[in-house]
Amino acid sequence: MKIELGPLSRIEGHLNVKTTVTDNVVVDAQCVGEMFRGFEVILRGRDPLDAQQITQRICGVCPYAHAIASSYAQENAYGITPPANGRILHNLIQGANHLYDYLLHFYQLSALDFVDITAIANYKGSDAELVQVKDWVKAELASKKAFPAAPFLPRLEGQYVKDDDLNIGALKHYIESMEIQKKAIRASAIFGGKFPHATGIFPGGCSQKPTIDHISSYQALIEQVRDFIHQKYIPDLLAVAQAFPDYWHIGQSRGGFMSFGLLPLTPTNDSGMLPFASAGGSRRLFASGLLLDGKVQPVDFGLITEDVKYARYSSASGLKVKEGELIPDPEKKEAYTWIKAPRYNGQMVEVGPAARILVDYRQGNNQQVTTLVNRFAGMAGISANELNSVLGRHLCRAICAVVIADFLLEETERIDPGAPAALELEIPATGEGFGATEASRGALLHYIRLQNHKIEKYECVVPTTWNCSPRDDQGNPGAMESALIGTKVANPAVQIESVRIVHSFDPCLACAVH
Numbered sequence: 001m002k003i004e005l006g007p008l009s010r011i012e013g014h015l016n017v018k019t020t021v022t023d024n025v026v027v028d029a030q031c032v033g034e035m036f037r038g039f040e041v042i043l044r045g046r047d048p049l050d051a052q053q054i055t056q057r058i059c060g061v062c063p064y065a066h067a068i069a070s071s072y073a074q075e076n077a078y079g080i081t082p083p084a085n086g087r088i089l090h091n092l093i094q095g096a097n098h099l100y101d102y103l104l105h106f107y108q109l110s111a112l113d114f115v116d117i118t119a120i121a122n123y124k125g126s127d128a129e130l131v132q133v134k135d136w137v138k139a140e141l142a143s144k145k146a147f148p149a150a151p152f153l154p155r156l157e158g159q160y161v162k163d164d165d166l167n168i169g170a171l172k173h174y175i176e177s178m179e180i181q182k183k184a185i186r187a188s189a190i191f192g193g194k195f196p197h198a199t200g201i202f203p204g205g206c207s208q209k210p211t212i213d214h215i216s217s218y219q220a221l222i223e224q225v226r227d228f229i230h231q232k233y234i235p236d237l238l239a240v241a242q243a244f245p246d247y248w249h250i251g252q253s254r255g256g257f258m259s260f261g262l263l264p265l266t267p268t269n270d271s272g273m274l275p276f277a278s279a280g281g282s283r284r285l286f287a288s289g290l291l292l293d294g295k296v297q298p299v300d301f302g303l304i305t306e307d308v309k310y311a312r313y314s315s316a317s318g319l320k321v322k323e324g325e326l327i328p329d330p331e332k333k334e335a336y337t338w339i340k341a342p343r344y345n346g347q348m349v350e351v352g353p354a355a356r357i358l359v360d361y362r363q364g365n366n367q368q369v370t371t372l373v374n375r376f377a378g379m380a381g382i383s384a385n386e387l388n389s390v391l392g393r394h395l396c397r398a399i400c401a402v403v404i405a406d407f408l409l410e411e412t413e414r415i416d417p418g419a420p421a422a423l424e425l426e427i428p429a430t431g432e433g434f435g436a437t438e439a440s441r442g443a444l445l446h447y448i449r450l451q452n453h454k455i456e457k458y459e460c461v462v463p464t465t466w467n468c469s470p471r472d473d474q475g476n477p478g479a480m481e482s483a484l485i486g487t488k489v490a491n492p493a494v495q496i497e498s499v500r501i502v503h504s505f506d507p508c509l510a511c512a513v514h
């Protein structure tokens with residue numbers, strides 16, 4: 001039986017997933033990116049300082065990650081290192097965006113896969129917002145529309161949390177979390193200028209000067225976000241995990257893991273060659289590395305290639321990042337997606353929160369990460385290997401949120417309010433550079449090459465491109481495809497199990513096809 005799950009609601013963009021189900025088991029899955037963007041073409045011939053602005057328009061959810069990756073790539077190409085304040089402000093802007101994104105993902109993009117929206121019918125209290133949700137959901141359900149309106153519906157057939165108090169409490173937090181997300185992005189915008197699409201992020205630092213007022217406003221906002229993470233987000237996540245323990249064993253991807261490391265601890269322009277924790281101390285809060293067969297090794301961008309046998313491009317397949325091409329071919333035979341298939345030395349890898357945490361944990365880089373993984377794994381009765389799962393990805397986001405919120409508050413203490421936050425820039429005629437960071441959804445790489453002071457080539461290799469990759473030229477599936485294949489489904493026509501797997505990756509199609 002062939003079932004298409006798209007359009008998969010509650011995610012960014014137009015992802016479709018085509019599944020084949022035999023005897024209630026998904027025996028094949030294809031991730032389909034259904035649009036073409038072409039940002040790399042748009043960037044050709046432009047002023048290099050347009051890059052960190054234009055690449056942010058790839059996405060409205062993770063724009064700061066693109067601005068940071070672009071700034072790192074340009075710093076690498078220009079041979080400049082931001083001043084201490086510049087590095088800190090980049091981190092404060094990007095880190096607050098991560099916090100926003102984790103809350104958005106848990107509450108708005110995936111909680112209702114587990115929390116039962118119909119429980120609101122039993123709400124007897126007087127909270128005005130919950131009463132409004134109750135009336136709205138009741139009316140939508142009573143109308144028996146084939147496609148009831150988002151965001152609370154449609155609700156797929158399946159098992160949900162049974163406890164009404166828990167369901168209604170989580171719905172309350174769903175609403176509250178939006179105010180908290182606003183605080184996180186407001187904090188980012190103090191230094192970034194606005195959200196989305198910050199104007200303040202530049203190679204070499206930030207155009208906003210850090211004043212005492214800015215710093216204390218930022219601290220006050222992040223403290224409120226941190227409180228919410230500890231008091232609401234973590235307990236809600238643990239309650240969901242307790243209700244669905246099977247999901248520690250569902251949705252396992254079948255390749256390696258890769259993280260580029262996140263939030264540099266000292267000023268650098270070394271994105272061209274990532275610092276590697278196991279070889280003498282990380283200079284990022286979360287370490288970089290490639291985790292294959294239980295061992296972590298340094299990342300070499302020269303080993304990243306993109307296959308296109310099953311992607312709608314007639315460019316050569318298997319090209320390295322520096323040689324990347326983008327020739328659209330909508331009618332290409334066998335191709336089923338606009339997403340390329342990135343591979344590391346031919347290997348499929350998963351990127352994202354589980355990769356970020358596992359790569360760090362396996363190196364013992366960040367003591368707080370180690371402690372939190374051990375504590376939560378102990379509470380759930382799992383080993384770190386089970387972080388490769390639906391619940392594992394959710395838990396790893398929450399661990400990232402705790403670690404990043406603490407770090408951001410510490411970072412604010414390191415700002416020197418009188419000192420510069422940016423460098424004067426002089427764009428060289430030629431040069432090239434890599435910029436690598438962790439967007440919320442995983443490893444993000446930008447590459448820039450200059451000719452005659454202009455952009456000659458720009459390439460982005462983006463987290464969801466890795467995770468929603470189609471088959472490579474050898475026919476091996478991408479991370480999400482591999483996580484879906486083998487899944488048992490109660491009702492093949494609905495597949496709430498598959499939808500939970502897809503949502504656990506938090507795919508962003510706008511980014512993936514860029």
Ligand code: NFE
Nearest residue numbers: 059439440441464508511
């Ligand atoms: Ni459009 Fe993005 C993140 C990036 S995902 S959300 O996070 O880069 O591919």
